């Protein structure tokens with residue numbers, strides 16, 4: 001797929017879903033700026049394609065995001081595509097969730113998503129074109145036990161998607177969320193380790209447990225989520241906005 005778009009931002013592009021999206025966009029000829037907190041992990045992805053550029057930035061830090069925009073847009077022009085993908089997860093019963101843990105999850109997954117896209121909105125609207133894609137989760141569409149801050153943050157991302165889409169309806173800018181089920185990434189590996197520690201299950205049993213939560217009983221590949229993102233940023237999806245699209249193996 002070749003793209004008219006010139007420059008994309010993918011937060012959390014050093015790992016998992018973000019890395020798959022960055023590689024797909026770069027493969028389609030788009031210059032891609034990736035960010036994350038760990039320089040070493042970003043460098044491994046930037047080494048895979050000449051048109052992937054790494055900048056260390058923390059999406060919870062407004063100044064850090066502002067500096068990223070200034071540096072990346074000065075070098076490669078305004079972002080046509082922004083993929084707010086960076087996210088973290090943890091699990092605990094709600095009554096044992098500390099305020100610190102709540103704030104940590106909400107700050108990255110929801111406030112970080114807002115801070116990621118906000119600087120792009122006015123420019124995209126003025127230029128009359130642009131694509132915003134949030135990586136939410138099926139946790140943005142329904143409740144789940146022991147992950148209250150994660151679920152609340154992802155419901156927030158879906159609400160943010162719908163609000164921004166409504167605000168930008170007549171501008172030529174689309175705003176959508178992708179809602180994956182369990183995807184084979186480093187985040188899932190961490191969840192598998194937590195289950196092994198807490199329940200004494202083997203790695204195989206823990207992995208199978210997560211696969212079985214997806215209705216079709218298979219884990220999703222990051223490339224499947226990237227394919228959905230590529231469709232959302234394509235010309236074919238110009239009439240798709242304000243949607244929260246499950247990539248989840250069923251209802």
Ligand code: NDP
Nearest residue numbers: 012015016017036037038058059086087137182183185187
């Ligand atoms: P990974 O843990 O593999 O990747 C997360 C990425 O986010 C890393 O690049 C990480 O880099 C970056 N990141 C984390 N915190 C920050 C921060 N404060 N600022 C900038 N970057 C940050 O996870 P996935 O690829 O699985 O997750 C990507 C998105 O997909 C998340 O939003 C997640 O909630 C969502 N998702 C994942 C599912 C799954 O089963 N894996 C299912 C549904 C949704 P660094 O640590 O260096 O900052």
